[in-house]
Amino acid sequence: MTDPAVPPVLRLDDMSVSYRIRGRAVPVLSQVNLSIAKGEVYGLVGESGSGKSTVALAVQRVLPANGRMSGGRALINGRDVGALDRAALLQMRAREVAMVFQDPGRALNPSITIGRQVAEAFEILGASGHEARRRAEEMLTRVRISSPARVMERYPHQLSGGMQQRVVIAMALAKDPSLLILDEPTTGLDATIEAEILDLVDTLRREFGASILFISHNLGAIAGLCDRVGVLYAGRLVEEGPVRDLFADPRHPYTAGLLRCLPRPGLRKDLAPLDTIPGFPPAPGSIPVGCVFAPRCALADETCRTIDPPLVTTGAGRVSRCHHHDRVGDLPHAVPRAAAGTLAPAGASTGTPVLELTALSKTYGSAPYAVQALRDVSLRLMPGQTLGLVGESGSGKSTLAHALLGLIAPDAGGGMALDGAALAPEVRRRTAEQIKTLQIVFQNPDSALNRSHSVRRLIGRAITRLGGLKGAQREAQVTRLLESVRLTARQLSARPRQLSGGMKQRVAVARAFAGNPRLVVCDEPTSALDVSVQAAILNLLAELQAERQVAYLLISHDLGVVRYLSDWIAVLYLGRLLEVGPAARVLDGPHHPYTEALLSAAPSVSGERTGRIRLTGAIPSGVSPPAGCLFHTRCPRRIGPICDTEEPPFTADAHGHAIRCHLPRAELGRSLAPATA
């Protein structure tokens, strides 16, 4: 694949980078070696803090003021980046390397029109003003922007996130770069948009023939797009190889652990707990000797703790930085498989539902700018069961949760009932019992935990309020709760910022369970967490449910998470339920075209691009929702004018599986791989 005569587009030679933090040089990258050949797509994967973005910055000499390349070299097309003079550096940036950042909204200048910003990239290359605009328009067309002339007149904030990212990509491709660096280009975008962008990148790489350095924490995205992959852990490249081989047969315990953590199809809470990686990633520079992964590694022995493992070739084009790379297949499971049997089956499916919503609606603002965030939503949830609520941003998931919790008042006419008793719209007017019964785990523990309060106080206050306990009883209960979320008394006096992300979320879970709730709303409980931590939290939620027969309303955009935890699944689109039913039936199909699209958008580590159907276009505005079927503007299976004019009926089959679509069930899509093993 590589011609030795042609230098690699990017080569890192023992590159080390350190940041100076409070007078101390903290190494963030240590002796990273990699090379990307012409036309190759190289994935760099790692969890937060692994140093993967620093690679991108160092390569282009745009490290923050306190960062510097402390060793090694970075070569682009054979030239040492560090040795370039000012003019050559400008030339390199203008012609050879392009970069797409994580947050396109911030990468674009808010006060300059899109056209101007894209044209600028051409002007640098010597195009005249008119010519630059013409080529900018052309380039926007190439990144599949349908009316480029109009978009060019607009300002960044007037575009959706997906559009913004297309514009950034267009600017990057303007120079026809030999190296394109994509740093988490789809993080923060909805799954369907993410799939679109990844497809676009895949297409463009063929059209432009650029080499790509693709940086991501998303194993699925890497698997779908890259030729080769490097795994970064604590500033070190721990494993590298062709993407399929590496994911299929990891040769480093970290890679292996990471892959096992993913809630894949076929795993369910009632079958087996997810695997996890114990411990936390080390602080940069905190492990001076031995293997950086040793403290978390089940295979680690004395050698690992004392001798830094070298990069060992483990196969064709594969290297691993592990003393025991040949034993990775024997890596024990962090959570014993035996524990699977202890998981109780799903809760009761008859009796009084713990939650019943009837015709719940919520309208923000007033005409003509009214946005209907929820339309006539009716749902029920049985005790001890999980209802997964799926939808893209703007679908009304959070509005539903907030209405349920009494944080916003729904429109008159709808009803909420908890254990059969009506639930007042405002928290103040709910009974103490109802407040106790209904609690929440928020998405982001940094936001959900008061950073001024200690763990003792955070949980203790909840116990006092919800459990009514004081003094020693309270203390005892705090300790019990901490144990049940696998934390220890050592953390009692800690403030949230002294805890890792996973620990914080455990504290949040403990707080929600302080009053023995019967229903916990889990609002994207793991989306702020790294994969290895996510697994542990999902396990914890599953265990607590089994133990306490608590019901969950699980809100998530991640179908993997929903699949793992849910007994029922509801799909929301523009505030409207499009589908609701038992989890397996919704996932396996027949399902709504939208559900189908969501499922095919989710990338999988097996590397198959399950792209059977793709959505195009942005989610319509809630101010002026489409007539007829809300989904018709993006529906790949639209059958005719009926979709534009008439809202489909919402009828359930015998299993309670309802689909809001004009298509007959037989013609609706089905999953290729059944969700249940």
Next chain:
Amino acid sequence: MSEALPLTEPAPGLAREARTRGVVGRLLRTPSFLIGITILLFWAVCAVFAPSFVPYDPYADDLLNTLQPPSAEHWFGTDQIGRDVFSRVLVGARAILTIAPLATLVGTVAGTAIGLITGYFGGWVDAIIGRLLEVMLSLPLIIVALLVLVALGPSTPTVVVVVGLVFAPLVARTVRAAVLTERHLDYVAAAAVRGESAPYIMSVEILPNITPPIIVEGTVRLGYAIFTIASLSFLGFGVQPPTPDWGLAIAENYGVLIGGFWWTVVFDTAATASLIVGVNLAAESLQRALAE
């Protein structure tokens, strides 16, 4: 950049004291803070103890030795009724360092309360109070203070309250902005879901998290309080004679300055400037240290 962020956060497991020590330690390593706090401490010591160690009674007149230039006997010379300028400058710290911090306290407490209420409740509460605050802010502070003092007559408690209250809207604005940020964080929602009352959420949940901006605002306000009160004294609406006070002394003596009696004004001017600069150096360093 997402990579750089965690690095500025202390690694998990670091004790809280370490961080507190971090702020104090950083401050103690900041030259501008050290200079500022030294000046401030110097004047604070003067304010408390100067009456017991100054060479002359700062009030004692000596009509036969007026406007004497600095000498071994009178280090800073004497003023128009023969009082010792050195003693009056040192003791002069007392008035300003009593009134200004009190006024700042009044303003900060009132402003914090208003900011918490408007920021937390929002809606019409915010609209009405916000409008009233804007009315106050649409006039220069010194004008508002002067009008009230013309109406009520100058006295120390009045000056404290008036300066405090004209500062309150500014503090309220800062606090409100901070509260608005906090209000959208989920811990507030979590407290509401727990059925906590609004006063509890404001004072126990939100307040501790907005103390850094309040502290910074308070120190900045202290600088402006000194500025404002010195100006009021200069205009005759602040500290009243015969109390030794810098602004008052400058007002009383600037007319004789041209006659060459520079010592009647220069030391008071320098004292005023040094105190304000000291407070601001300390405030700015604190702001940086807290932001780090």
Next chain:
Amino acid sequence: MSGALGPFLLKRLALSLLTLWLLSVVVFFGCQVLPGDPARAILGPLADPRAVAALNEKLGSDRPPVEIYLSWMGGLITGDMGQSYAYRSPVAPFIGSALVNSLKLAATVFAIVVPLGIGAGVLAALRAGRPIDRLISVAGLSLTVIPEFVSSIALILVFAVLLRWLPLSASWPAGSGPLVQLQHLILPALPLVIVLFGYIARMTRAGMVEALSADYTRTAILKGLPWRTVLSRHVLRNALLPTITVIAAQMGYALGGLVVVESLFRYQGIGSLVLGAARAKDFAMLQAGILTVGAFFVVTTLLADIVTTLLDPRLRTGGRR
């Protein structure tokens, strides 16, 4: 775009008027607290009570407050600011000339301080952490907090008394040309320049530092743009937005808050007019003066909002998406 700007402006305008009205109410009834009455203030403490009563009646200042307020507001709506008790003539010319004077002074101040402050702020941000940055920051910080009377005295001594370069008084002889007027304005303007310099420089620096570290600036750099272009096209425009607001707010202060400087330089600006009116219990003058100061502040804030809106398309084109 203008479609979005119109209602926004109208709403702002309505709010501003509401603010002004509230201000008039507060000021008017606040005035009632002032000790003494107008005739007593005019005739002095030793005047015969009969004379005081007669004059009060003549002035109409013995009517009930609400009645006076209503007739004053009625006049104001028809463009009549009322009669000064002390000067027994319409208030408007006094306000007019004081406002013009204040505007001249403020214009001089801002003509000096805006380029100076922004320049220094930009320089400091570009050299962040270097000695020149520290110098500008510390100088700005220290100068900002020096009360005007302190710096005024120093400036008077040096420039008007010792060197005699500049005239001592801010008031120029009647009929002076603009150059002579400017000459008289420089000295009183300087203390304000000193106060405002640090403020504007620090604000500019903060805006610059933020814009310099923004992702879009990195995008521009990585496009391969020359540094100069990155600065002028991408950084400055976004960096100066907060500075504009600060400058507008300070203009209100420069107009009405200069009691000290006006009294030192015997400048007939609006600040000394207000203070004088308060002391003389000249209610109509006081109310008109305060309302003028308030109105000016409201107008500058409004202008700043408009400018910011024009420069920041996020505001101009309404909400997201």
Next chain:
Amino acid sequence: MSKLIGFVNKWRQGASELENGVVDQFLLGQLDRRAFFRHGSRIGLSAAVMAGVLQGAGFAPIGRAFAQGKSGGTIRVAQITPSGAIEPVSVADQGGLLPLALAGDFLALDGPDLVLRPMLATSWKPNEDGSVWTFTLRPGVKFHDGRTMTADDVVASIDRLADPANGSNALSAFKGVLSKGGTTKVDDLTVKFTLDAPNGNFPYYVSSDNYNAIILPADYKGDFEKNFNGTGPFKIETYTPKVGATFVRNPDYWAGPALADKVEISFYAEQQPQVLAVLGGQIDLVQQIVAQGSQSLFDNPAVKILRLKSNAHRQIHMKNKGAFADKRVRQAVALTLDRPAIIKGLFKGMADPGNDSPFAPVFPSTDTSVPQRVKDIAKAKELMAAAGAEKGFEVTLTTMQMQELPTIASLIRNSAGEIGIKVNLKIEDVGAYYGDAVPGKSDWLDSEFGITDYGHRGTPNVFLAAPLLSTGTWNSAEFKNPEYDKLVASYIAALDPAAQKAQAGAIQRLLLDETPVIFPYFYDYLTATSSKLTGVEGTAMGQMFLHKAGFV
């Protein structure tokens, strides 16, 4: 006279004790002659005789010259901003007086020596008991608008002040003296005043002493600021309220055109910028300076100080009840003050010590044989002990933010402290101090210990009556002494100077004993001019007559 108005720098240069003594001697000698002239002018010696006598003595009636100034030039005047409209009927503050004296004239001028000189009236005489006064007017006097002044104008001008409906500031001066309708025309050049009661000093009431009494046209509408239409030596050119005014020479002035082409008045909010302006050469004349704060002018050869003896003073009242009920306590407080030191320290010697009565040395009737009270702490302590107050007490001294008053308050705080009295100060805005000027609504009248400002007057009558009579309207000390009331009545009634002096002595001794009010000093009226300006004549009231002022 020439010693009364002098170069202060000259005076200071040669200020040996001996020379000062000579000055004083000369002044004492002058007093007797002045008393004669004063009496003469009051009872209506013809102006010609008066002028002749004066000229014979080396004085010009209006304006005198050290060196005669040249004709032409602009005199730039600085003064405190008038607090309101410059309107002769209602004007009450010094700020309005200078422009009025330029544009208008009085029937008579009360000069620095308190001797009346003719102005628009050429002579005046009383009936036998002094209850009707007849004034003869100067013929051919023209208003600025060209009309000739007649008796109608004079009658209207004076009657306007006496009519309560006009809210005139002169109303209190005319109270019990002249009522509405009391002024009548005899013929075009003769006016008759029929008084409420006999008054030997009446001409002072229509002289420059009563600064509201400038003669205006009969059809005056209260709009003086429009055209400043008077008979004075200068005509208005421009007037901008709160900023200043310019006047040009009146070519038709009855005493001949003034020397200066123009007078340019600038208004200042306070003294210090005026001091700076005169030092900076931007101003030729400052209407008034106070010694404290003007030190920088005294040694400056470019500036000369005109010094007028005056009876302007401060009264420190002690309410005759509570802590100060015992007169020994009041005497003790008065004994703590070191008056010569105050005069030296605060006034650079430019003041006379007060002897705790309103009889200033400048009044001819003052009995100078009454011994001067001097500082005596030992005696003061004895008195305190005798009054049973040896332990002292605490009291609040109230005064206002005005010139040296706060400083005096500080000094009293210190000196009273020497005999164990703890004095707290309360210093207010002027308006707040006077309040509504009626008991119960005025800190001035209600405070038990206070300092009040009293301006210069032609006669001591007001000082004797309002603050000290049992029925006095400004009696802050609440001093009620029937014997005193009787003495004052006979003093005012006395037409004979010898009798006046005898009564004065009795009053002085009584007040010295009772000490309801401390009169610490009578300070000189100081005007600063450029050393190039000459011929400026002022009154201790603040009027400046610039008819003969010019540059050398």
